[in-house]
Amino acid sequence: MSRVIVVGAGLAGLSAACYLTGQGHDVTVIERDTGIGGRAGALRLEGFTFDTGPTVLTMPELIDDTLQAAGSRLSQRINLKRLDPAYRARFADGSVIDARADPTDMINEILDTCGAADAASYEAFVDWLTRLYRLELPHFIDTNYNAGFDLLRSPAALARLTFLGAFGRLGPAIRRRFGDPRLHRLLSFQALYVGLSPERALALYAVITYMDTVAGVWFPEGGMHAVPRALADAFTDAGGTLLLDQPVTGLITDRNGRVAGVRTDEGQFMADAVVCTLDPAAAYRLMIPDVRPPRTVRSGRYAPSAVVWHVGVRGLPGDQVRHHNIHFGRDWNSAFTAMIRHGELMPNPSRLVSVPSLDDPSLAPPGCSTLYVLEPVPHLGGSVDWVREAAPMRQRLLQFLADGGYPTEIVTEKLVTPLDWHRQGLSHGTPFSLAHTFTQTGPFRPPNRIRRRPGLYFAGSGTVPGVGVPMVLLSGKLAAERVGRYLGSRPPAGPARNRSERPASSGWLR
Known part of the structure; x- marks a missing residue:
């Protein structure tokens, strides 16, 4: 049984931990704070409970996939309610449009508020969103990249995306389909999630609109913090170890530069691989200060x-x-x-x-x-x-x-x-990390593995596939896949040496 350490008990770290446990590894999650969840934490003040990070939950099946990897199920851990409407949109002129959960109800909502022409366009719009999603998720989102050329490994899917207009701009794509400016806003504001205006975001990011308006918005009983709680409970019930209030202070490597563990204020924790979920700039500064970060980390465009x-x-x-x-x-x-x-x-x-x-x-x-x-x-x-x-x-x-x-x-x-x-x-x-411009998307985003430090992998919103609860959960899955392949072919490690004693430069965190 290989030993794996996950740095951070946020959604990405807990996702990675569940998948790694399902692979049969001995997994320890080390968290610097006194509680779990990372940005998806909970704040309790005078009888009120606040979610400190995301409040909109989409694609609950990705949570179920993660829990299943650790031998559990979503239905066993979280009570979910689908919100209808997903949103109430209120406009400066006093008008209101509800984003209804059922497509038929949404067509009627548009008919009542925007007119027959836009209502007639909605069914084709949902079909367009669905085709985008079904192409993008398996071929370009839920996938590990090794180089930019990997975009071409599914040429048929790439051609179909091009035909669908995915590489045009989101704002114009919405305006071509609907006449009411209020719908332009309601169906394109999701570009903000990826750090761009609708006029600059690629139309392929309409998949976020799909998640909101077609797949639906859900609410977990107890608030969004119920999601990391469920992941943590499934992980520990499956035999994983969760350590809180222990900041990681550096990486331990062997004489060949391979990962051998981490250091904390409590001492050394030896491992065959490490998944780090810190913000990329902080991760490079803390874990591998002698490795030059990629351009997107040094001078990328942030959301x-x-x-x-x-x-x-x-x-x-x-x-x-x-x-x-x-x-x-x-x-x-x-x-x-x-x-x-x-x-x-x-x-x-x-x-x-x-x-x-x-x-x-x-x-x-x-x-x-x-x-x-x-x-x-x-x-x-x-x-x-x-x-x-x-x-x-x-x-x-x-x-x-x-x-x-x-x-x-x-x-x-x-x-x-x-x-x-x-x-x-x-x-x-910014809690939204690097903006999803074309040159900071997919294989051009900071990678989730470091070739110069075998055994070190990244997860979280700063790496692939990107920002948002669904993407962060997938980032943990993708990192776990990397670890599984690495440990399946890893040569014997040499004696460990501690690179964490090298002083870390603060120049990467601006």
């Missing part, structure tokens, strides 16, 4: 960040509020230009408000509500001084909640800015 305001309030929202509420600003393209191109706050921002206590009242005290308010903002490479801007931002968000009909008698709160994301070790203060 915008977000301000997240966790607010526990007295009172319940009115009937106009749903679980997920997207408030679209009046200006659209100019808002993206300001934030992404100029590094400035959106002049007329769009915001997300999630109210998970609507579907799980246990997340708030009786008669109270748990609110998660998110506004996209520039990363730390922009021009915003967050020491000065945090208080005005809070006041604007408070007024926005009052204007939107949300309860605003605050019991407890926590405001998270890009400075806080940076303190968590995230480059440029």
